[in-house]
Structure formats: structure tokens, C-alpha cells
Amino acid sequence: MKILVLGSGGREHAIIRALMNDPAVEEIHAAPGNAGIGGDVPVHAVSETDPDAVVQLTQQLAADLVVVGPEAPLAAGVTDALRAAGIATFGPSQQAARLESSKAFAKEIMSDAGVPTASARVATTAEEAAAALDEFGAPYVVKDDGLAAGKGVVVTEDRAEALAHAQSCFDGGSQVVIEEFLDGPEVSLFVIADGTDAVALQPAQDFKRIFDGDVGPNTGGMGAYTPLDWLPDGFVDEVLDTVARPVLEQMVQRGTPFNGVLYCGLAVTARGVRVIEFNTRFGDPETQAVLAQLRSPLGQLLHAAATSELNGYPALEWEPGYAVDVVVAAAGYPGTPRKGDEITGLDEVQAPVLHAGTVLGEHGTYLSAGGRLLAVVGQGETLAAAREQAYAGVATLSLDGGQWRTDIGLKAERGDIQIPGEEQA
Numbered sequence: 001m002k003i004l005v006l007g008s009g010g011r012e013h014a015i016i017r018a019l020m021n022d023p024a025v026e027e028i029h030a031a032p033g034n035a036g037i038g039g040d041v042p043v044h045a046v047s048e049t050d051p052d053a054v055v056q057l058t059q060q061l062a063a064d065l066v067v068v069g070p071e072a073p074l075a076a077g078v079t080d081a082l083r084a085a086g087i088a089t090f091g092p093s094q095q096a097a098r099l100e101s102s103k104a105f106a107k108e109i110m111s112d113a114g115v116p117t118a119s120a121r122v123a124t125t126a127e128e129a130a131a132a133l134d135e136f137g138a139p140y141v142v143k144d145d146g147l148a149a150g151k152g153v154v155v156t157e158d159r160a161e162a163l164a165h166a167q168s169c170f171d172g173g174s175q176v177v178i179e180e181f182l183d184g185p186e187v188s189l190f191v192i193a194d195g196t197d198a199v200a201l202q203p204a205q206d207f208k209r210i211f212d213g214d215v216g217p218n219t220g221g222m223g224a225y226t227p228l229d230w231l232p233d234g235f236v237d238e239v240l241d242t243v244a245r246p247v248l249e250q251m252v253q254r255g256t257p258f259n260g261v262l263y264c265g266l267a268v269t270a271r272g273v274r275v276i277e278f279n280t281r282f283g284d285p286e287t288q289a290v291l292a293q294l295r296s297p298l299g300q301l302l303h304a305a306a307t308s309e310l311n312g313y314p315a316l317e318w319e320p321g322y323a324v325d326v327v328v329a330a331a332g333y334p335g336t337p338r339k340g341d342e343i344t345g346l347d348e349v350q351a352p353v354l355h356a357g358t359v360l361g362e363h364g365t366y367l368s369a370g371g372r373l374l375a376v377v378g379q380g381e382t383l384a385a386a387r388e389q390a391y392a393g394v395a396t397l398s399l400d401g402g403q404w405r406t407d408i409g410l411k412a413e414r415g416d417i418q419i420p421g422e423e424q425a
Contacts, residue, residue, distance in 0.1 A: 011070070117275040294318060341368040
């Protein structure tokens with residue numbers, strides 16, 4: 001099987017590394033890729049959001065499957081163009097991808113499907129936003145309705161800050177979704193869907209804020225770990241039954257079946273599981289940890305989903321133990337990141353390094369070229385061992401102004417994660 005992976009981030013590098021372990025995958029290409037991906041597979045300077053160019057490249061390569069990594073190609077209709085050309089494609093249609101590209105649409109689907117989620121109001125003016133904030137009270141949750149690369153959500157006790165974020169979204173031509181705050185720890189669950197059937201991967205938890213202790217502005221994600229020992233038994237089956245399958249059924253009823261990854265962002269609250277949001281692709285940086293633990297062949301799984309053959313698919317197998325990935329970001333992130341800084345020590349890291357915002361400099365050096373630059377993935381029999389390996393790798397690197405969190409997975413390692421209501425149980 002020959003596969004083309006679209007995208008240029010750490011998520012795509014993780015997907016490619018996992019595909020390289022599938023004996024059925026003979027050849028992998030990436031477009032446009034990044035400096036690290038280019039060291040593993042051939043890369044092509046084709047825009048991932050140009051439907052015609054992607055179709056042309058796929059046909060030139062005679063690829064058997066296209067795997068869409070990020071959200072932008074989905075919103076641009078690339079998957080529709082590929083399917084119209086008769087090409088097996090892993091990723092939802094432009095219409096189905098509205099589950100991510102419009103939070104208001106996602107709320108509508110959840111309401112119709114009876115999926116548990118936070119109460120919400122859609123606001124298009126400052127007056128409507130103020131009324132919704134007052135209705136729900138603090139902490140205030142304000143979300144840009146459109147795509148914002150993981151940074152369009154503000155959660156704050158400061159009403160003025162919440163209103164200012166809403167106004168910035170209005171100024172950008174978007175509306176906002178204002179929600180009640182959900183207590184409880186967050187969980188990311190990737191559900192592989194073929195339109196009607198679904199297979200869940202192992203749950204993970206990511207860390208959105210830039211600084212230790214979940215302080216500072218939101219980022220695209222500073223690290224993740226898997227599995228989550230603190231989840232109740234039967235958690236994954238519950239999410240499949242109460243969230244994923246009802247949504248998939250609702251999408252079929254609307255004539256827009258969902259094929260790809262339904263990323264369920266969840267809160268485990270005192271009232272049970274609640275959906276925070278949906279994404280319609282693998283999450284970054286959770287993918288780096290989750291796929292490190294996947295023992296089943298990824299290429300065969302994604303091809304089965306793309307060709308509506310998940311019914312009766314064998315149960316997935318996982319490596320024992322844990323995986324932790326720690327993201328290293330550039331100076332200035334999540335504001336304007338500084339570019340052109342050299343990253344050294346990569347050859348000495350005794351753990352997988354997955355690249356994101358890097359480019360090749362002179363003499364084969366790697367330079368910063370984005371916000372989140374790379375992730376070091378640690379694995380071990382215990383969560384502590386996986387954390388130790390990841391952070392040993394990060395400590396080996398040298399980057400002027402580099403940023404990373406030191407507490408990825410630490411609360412779980414210490415047993416400090418509490419599901420609301422458990423203490424009374």
C-alpha cells in the first residue's frame with residue numbers, strides 16, 4: 001500500500017512514524033511535510049489546502065490512500081475533491097468537517113443527537129455576549145466559532161477579558177459560542193469512523209496552557225500522556241455509546257456521513273461525561289503519545305475506515321506501559337514566535353523526536369520556523385519512567401529561548417487527579 005499524508009506538523013510526523021511500522025505499507029509520501037518528516041519519507045512542495053494540486057500529486061504517485069492530518073484541508077474541501085477522483089481518503093468531507101469548523105453547528109448536532117454537553121449560547125454582538133456571560137457566570141468560557149488552531153478559546157474569571165476575546169472574534173468576522181464552565185479533568189478520545197462504524201483509540205490527556213500548573217494563554221498543546229489510569233471502567237464504551245455513535249448516526253441522517261477521526265474533547269464532571277468540543281482530525285500533541293503505544297497496524301486501520309470496512313475490525317492491540325510527549329516551543333510562543341534559532345543536540349536524544357515547526361539550515365542544522373517546534377516522546381513501564389525518558393530527551397536539546405512545560409503527566413503520576421463527586425462516593 002502506498003500512502004500520501006497531508007500536513008506539516010508533529011501530528012503528521014507521528015502518523016508517518018506509525019505507518020512506517022505497518023508491514024502492509026510499502027511507500028509513504030508527505031505534502032508539504034517538514035524538516036524532520038523529510039528525513040523519513042519523500043516530501044512534496046504542494047499546498048495541502050489546494051484540492052486540484054493534491055489530487056494531481058496523488059494521481060502522479062498512484063497512492064492507494066490519502067491521510068489528511070490537519071483541519072485546514074478539510075475545511076478547504078480537499079477530501080471532497082479526492083473522493084470525486086475515486087481516491088480512497090481518510091478524512092471527513094467539507095460538510096462533515098463543520099463539526100470542528102463551526103462550534104455552533106456541533107452544538108446543533110449534539111442537541112439533535114441527545115449528546116451530553118455544556119449549555120451554550122451563540123453570540124454575534126457584544127450585547128449578546130455580555131448577556132450570555134451573565135447567564136452562565138464565572139469561570140467564563142468564550143470560543144471562536146471558527147477554526148483557530150487550538151487557540152480560539154478563553155477560560156477566565158475576568159469578565160472584561162472574556163468580553164474582549166468575544167469582541168476580537170467579532171472584529172475578525174466570526175461569531176462566538178459562550179458556554180457554562182465544565183468542572184472535572186479533560187480527556188481526549190480519538191474515534192476512527194467509516195461513516196457508520198467506529199473504533200476508539202486509547203484515551204489521552206493534553207495540556208493547553210503555556211506554563212506549568214495550567215497558567216497562561218492557551219496554545220495548540222504543550223504535551224500529552226496516555227493511558228489514563230484514573231478513568232472509570234467502561235469509559236471508552238460509554239463515550240462510544242453516548243457520544244460518538246449518536247453523532248455518526250445524526251450525520252448519516254443529514255446526508256453527510258462522517259469518515260475519519262472524530263476527536264472527542266471531553267470533561268469528566270460530577271454529572272458524568274460531557275463533550276467540550278469536537279475536532280475532525282487527530283489531535284496534536286495527543287497523537288504523538290497515542291500512536292507511540294499502538295501495536296496494531298495503523299495503515300490497515302485507516303484504509304479500512306476510508307473504504308467503509310470497519311464492521312468486525314479486530315480489536316486494537318496496545319503496547320504495555322505509558323507514553324508521554326513533551327513539546328518544545330520557540331521563544332515568543334504562543335504570541336509571535338521567534339524564527340531562525342538553531343536547535344542542537346537532536347542526535348543525542350535517546351527517544352523519538354517528532355518535528356513540527358522546523359526547517360533545515362546550512363550544513364544540515366535544524367532551525368526554528370514556527371511556534372511548536374518538536375516533541376520528545378518517552379515510553380516506559382510506568383508513567384514516571386515515560387516522563388523521565390521524555391524529559392531526559394528535552395534536557396539534551398539546546399535552543400535559545402526554548403520553552404516547555406515541566407509538569408506533563410505529573411499530577412497523574414502523583415495520583416492527584418480527582419473526578420468531581422468521587423470523594424463523596
